[in-house]
Structures are given as C-alpha cells and as structure tokens.
Amino acid sequence: MSELHYLSATELSHLIRTRQVSAVEVLQAHLDRIEQVNPRVNAVVTLVAEQAMDAAKAADAVEPVGPLHGVPVAHKDLTDTAGIRTTYGSPLFAGHVPERDDLVVRRLKAAGAITVGKTNTPEFGTGSHTVNDVFGLTRNPYDLTRSAGGSSGGAAAALATGMVPLADGSDMGGSLRNPASFCNVAGLRPTPGRVPAVSEIAAWYTLSVQGPMARNVDDLSLMLSVISGFDPRSPYAIKEAYAPEPEEGVAGLRVAWSPDLGGLPVDAATAAVTATAPAVFERLGARVEEVELDLEDAEVAFRTYRAWFYALAYGDLDGLGANTAWNVERGREVTGADLARAERARSRLYQRMADFFDSYDVLIAPVSQVPPFPAEEPYVRAIDGVELPDYLAWMRSAYWVSVLHAPAASVPAGFTPSGLPVGVQIIGRPFADARVLRVARAFEQATGHASHHPPL
Template sequence: MYEDIAFRPAREMAAMLRRREISARELVEAHLARIATINPTVNAVVTLSAERALREAHAADERLASGAPVGPLHGLPMAHKDTHDTAGIRTTYGSPFFTGNIPERDELLIERLRAAGAITIGKTNVPEFAAGSHTFNPVFGTTLNPYDVTRSAGGSSGGAAAALATGMHALADGSDMGGSLRNPASFNNVVGLRPSPGRVPVYPASLGWSTLSVQGPLARDAADAALLLSVMAGPDPRSPVALAEPGSEFAPPLDRDLAGLRVAWTPDLDGAFHCAQEVLDVLTPAVRVFEELGCRVTEAAPDLAGAEEVFRTLRAWTFESAYGPLLDADRDLLKPSLAWNIEEGRKLAGSDVARAERLRTEIYHRMREFFQDHDVLLLPVSQVPPFDARLEFPTDIDGVPQATYLDWMRSAYYISVTGSPALSVPAGFTPGGLPVGLQIVGPHHADRLVLEVGHAFERTTGFGQRRPPVA
C-alpha cells in the first residue's frame, strides 16, 4: 500500500486528499515508511522531522474537514534542500560550520510551499554550500544513486532527486547555478527545471541582483514540476529581479501539439564540450522522437563563445562574496575545491567582472537571435552518466581530461549563462541501466514552453516510469 501511494503523481495525491480518499496523516506515514526502508541505502534525507510532520498532517486533515479552503499542495510531504532555511529545522548547508544551525524563519521559497499546504518531513543532502554536482559532505556523507548505489546521485540537489526517485517525498525543491537542478534530475531519472532568473524570487539573498543561481522544482514528471512551479513562481517585492507573471500561469495541464515545432539538436554546442559516447548513444535515438511528434528537427547550435569565462568569473566572484569570510575563519573546514573557487574570486579585478558582464550580454543577444529560427534547443544535460561515487568528480570523459570539479558540467553551465529556462527530462538508460537526461532549452522567459515540450516527450517515451532497483 505504502509503495503504491508514494509513487503516484503528486497532483493525483493532492486530488485523493481533497476527495478524502486518503488522509494527510496516512500520506505522511506512507512517505515516512519509505524513508525508513530506503534512506539507509541511499542517504538522501539527512534531517527528519517526523513528529512535526505528523502534527502538521493532523492539522491539515482538520482543516479540510472543516470546509476551509486549502492550497494546491495541501497535505503533500516534502523534504527541503539543506541549503534552504527552514524555521525550527536544522539547516547545515552541508558544512561543519553550520552543523547545529537552526534558522528562526523560513526563506521565501519555503514560505510559499508551506502556504500552499506542503508538509515538511525533513531536509535533503547537498554538497558543501551546494558547490559541485556530486552530493557529499563531512556532515552527512555521500548520497548514492538508487539505480546503482556505487554511483553518484549528482548534485547539488542530489538528495532531493534521489529521494524523489525512490518515493521518499512527493515533490522536491532545489537550486541551480551550474546544473544543480538538471544534473541530479538526469542522474536519477526525474524531471528538473532551471527556471528563468527571477521566475522564482529568492529572499533573503545577499546578492539580490545576481541571476546566475536560481531556485526551482524537481518532480517525477513534467506536470508535477509545473504544479510545483505554479506555487514557487510569482512576484515578490523582496526580490529586485522577480518576474511579474503569477505562478498560476504555469499550472498543468501541459498538453500541446508539437507539430511544426522547430527543434534544434546539438550533441556538443559545436565542440564547446566533450560528451561521453555512452550518453550520446542514448540521446541520439531519443531526439528522433521529436520527428515522430511532427517537429522539424535540425542539428544546430547557438554561438556561446565566452560562456566559459563568464561562468567561471561570475561564479568565483559570487563564491568569494558568500564564503570568503569562512575561508579566513578556518580554511580546513572547507573542501579544497570550494576553497580554490573562493581564491579564484579573490584574484578578480573589477575589470574582470565587467568583461564577464559584457560577454554575457553578447551571449544573450546571440541566443535571442538563435531562437528567431528555432523554438527549442536540445542537448545533453550531463556529459557523463552517473560516475563512481568515490570520486569527487569525473577526471576524464572518454580519455579527455577534466581538470577541475567544474569542467565536466559545461553542457549545463553554458546554458546557465544564457538565462534561458532549461528542463531535464528522462531520455533513456545506458546498457548498464544508468539514467540519461535530455536538456530542453527555451527562449527568454519561455518556462511553460519547455515544460510542455518535456511533457509531450515523456508521454511518448515513458522513460520516467522506470523505478530504481532499490525502490
């Protein structure tokens, strides 16, 4: 019974709750049972708030019984990313600096989820300060991939994606600077959306005008991701970059006829990155599905020259601003890659940041012009399939060296630089049974379009319905 309920779409769970076919308490208990059974194997949920969740579930049932209005996520259990502040629940950011940190207030994203009726059951694992696309830290250890527990679950929203894939929560929140929503979605055979900057406003944020990092939804299918985005999105005066459209514009259904859609496919952005042949062997036939759906598919890529410099510069500048004081306080409490990235920020001059901003503006306009001739862009989410969890990062791709913890993620972070919305959707499996995601990128602010295209693709292929062995 618990397994059947835990793997239903979140929107179906919500409908069952409203019809009173199941209580919020029963739903929370079902997910807590999944956590007790599965989490010791994958280590995705790192702080559990079971008693609080059951109290909230009881209150949710009483509210529904009273006839009071309820939100779109009423009674749905969620474990929040451990970089998102949750009032009264430990939030460590995966760092020894914050092992005992209990925030006094929810951040804006959590405010919205809870106002919509979501029930907090705990927190999900992250790399230290969400740095890197492999989820491990000295506080909670490594999150393992449920399709092969010797492999990485990706990151930085790796705990969130692994918990979704195994039915430990109904929906998941995350964040994405260089691929942290998309990469773990690809590695765990779920859906992850990097929304347009400002689509999901962030508060508090020390760099409120910065748009390289965004927050967004993870789900087991595109329609559930749209449901979650409809709650996350919408203006808020506390964010200077918040977009004006209400979240309701992104709610399902997502049905759309793709006939005539102009689809561009690129395996490597014209040689901008190297992709493992094992990944391309999965994605090449997956792209042909769009032809079957009536799309006009051509191989083409935007010119993203300068994206490497832009991302590395702005990321290092952001990291030094956020974590420089921690490096000064105790370098030994930071993983070496994070310390290196902060130090890269300290080497920057104002002219370096200015050049990066000029290059990023040029990239935006080249991307805008590209989408005058194409409706969506398809490319790999991740350049490799899930890799050995004992490694910090893949050191080579088919023999091509990857020098730093960032090199192997260009297929994701080049897209981050453009500001375009990008969706990771399940696209198949390697011969060894490892998931591979397809990245669907849309024009400026076309968040709903990429969800609709992803929805059509997943309905045709059904790859997202394959459950991991540990589940």
C-alpha cells in the same frame, strides 16, 4: 491503487482533496519508505517525522487550503527552514537552526504542503556530486556505487526512491538538472526571477536560481505554480504569473538539436541515449534540425561570476572545505577587468541566443556530458579521452546554459547499457518556462522513461 509513495503529487493532491485517502495515510506511506530505503542512499539527512505527522493530522481536520494540501515535500539543506536544522552541508553550520523559513518554504506551506525533512547537498551547493563532511555521501538509487549528482543530489535520490513526491532545489551550474539526469527524475531551472531570490548580499546575482524537482513534468508545473510569483524584495522578480500553456504536444514546433553544445566532449554511452531524442520529437510532429552552436563566451562569464560570488558569500569564513575554498580563492583573484570581460561575453552571448530563438522554439541537448560516475571519485577527470582541467569542467553542458538567463529542464531520456539514467536538456528562450515544460511533458509521455523506478 498504486503504492502511495510512488503516486505523483498531482494524484496525491486529488486523492486527499476528495477524501479518498487522508494526509496521515499519505505521510505514513512516505515515512515508511524513508525508513526502508534512506539508509542505503542517504538522501534525507534531517527528518522531522513527528512535526510532519502533527501537520498531516491538522490537514485532515480542515478543508483543503491549497493545491498541495497534505502533500509531503522535502527541502534542500541549503534552504532555510524555521526550527529545523539547516547545515548548508558545512561543518561550520552543523548545528544551525534558522529562525525564519525561506520564501520557497513559506509558499509551499501556504499551499498546504507538509515538510518531512531536509535533503543532502555538498557544502554550500559546491559541485555536482553530493558529499559533505556533515552527512557523508548520497548514492545513486540505480547503482549504489555511483553518484546521485548534485548539488540537489539528495532531492533527486529521494524523489527517485519514492521518499517524497516533490522537492525543492537550486541551480547555479546545473544543480537542478544534473541530479535529475543522474536519477531519472525531472528538474527545472526556471528563468531567473521566476522564483524570486531574496538576498541581503547578492540581490542582483542571476546565475543561481531555485526551482522544482519531481518525478514527472506535470508535478514540476504544479510546484512551479506554487513557488513562483512576484516578490518586491527581489529586484528582478518576474511580475507575470506562471501558467501552463493551454496547447499540448509539439506538432509544428521548431526544435534545434545539439549533440554537444558546440564541441564539448560527451561520453559515448550518454551520447547514444541523448541521440534518440530528435527522432522522438520528429514522430510527435516537430520540425527538428541539428545545429552548430557557439557558446564559448559562457565559459569566461560563468567562471568569473561564480568565483566573484563565492568570494562575496563565503570569503569571510574560516575552515571551508576544499572545493568551496578553491572557489573563494578564484574569486579573490577576480579583477575589475575580469568582470568587464565577463559582462561583455555574457552580453554578446545573450544577444546571439536571442537571435537563435527567433528561429527555434526550443533547443535540446545533453544535460550532463557523462552518466553517473563512481561515487568514491570526487569529480570527473576525463570525458571520452579528453582530460579536464579541474572539478568544474565536466559540468559545462549544464553551466554554459546557466549563463543564457533561460529556462532549462532535465527529463528522463533513457538508460545506458549498464542501466544508468540519462536525461535530455530542453532549453527555451528567456521567460518561456511554460513552453519548456510543454515540450518536456510531450517527450516524457511519448517515451515513458519517467515511470521506471530503481530496484530498491
């Protein structure tokens, strides 16, 4: 048997259910791994080992209660966990302990999963580089001098190093996909409403979603089946239950390939890796066509709605970090005319992409425009010689896709010559989450990149 800490959640669930291993053994293997590698990467920032061990012992004493019975899971430090410190990556909440679990946490627990702790995130998930003034910097396990991405960077680094087999994350502008790409794991931004968002301040806000992260696509699908499902407290929750497509492979599917999502600058090393993806799909029997895209309407839509949300959610707080404060200030500048302009742009783009997906099953493209960058840099300032205006601009290949109201997965696509991971983004029409995961699984199995682990 392989080392327990690098087995998939699907494998661990089977072993526990058939009593080949105990939940206690599985948990101890992961706690040992956390002790071994976490000091070097700083991915798990709050550990509840005793609580988790009590839950594992209780799991071993009963018949399996769900598909994740006894499987360890970590929660992003933006996700409320009852009785467990949840800081949102902000000194303002450094001692905050919620009284109630987030819906995602409740669903994972109901499926039998065991919470081991919380994973690092920038303040309020602001940005795709995981560093904050509470816990510091999360490092990339493939190169400790590099960024793990963000804002679910702690989750991605924990998965890559075998600290947990599953982790939840969230994504407004790429926060499930970018760290997955940087750390050679898998992440899915689901269609908004697939995982219901329950909010008392922005119940209709669809740019930010919660979703699964794992080391392989089968585990993404398993976790999505647990955390998705209708909830009446979300006004746009999807009523239909998620189920994987019964078909396998991509033979006959129509795959659109965009190397730059319509003219975005892409680092040469990243471009070289992602350019290998079309040939993989062709070998698998898909019909691949390079396409020209026009996604520029996404720029004004994303920036306007993001800014508006930050002013709404965090505008009353004093003492915010620089990135969060910058977003709040941009939100305070938003006018009614700005919102109208953004809504027209988003609506035009939605209809244009609806027509596009009449001709294609999926779109493949880079997840990130750069490979993991030096961890001491706050953000990427230039790409392929193109200077960028601010800390958001390097994330366009992810945040433009956020505006499409579409499911998008990041799966490992290979490595740069210096050994840094690069992911490919697989984007489907809205509500086609199962199709995206089917395509992602075929790519993953054909390439084998997901089986590569960091040298820690």
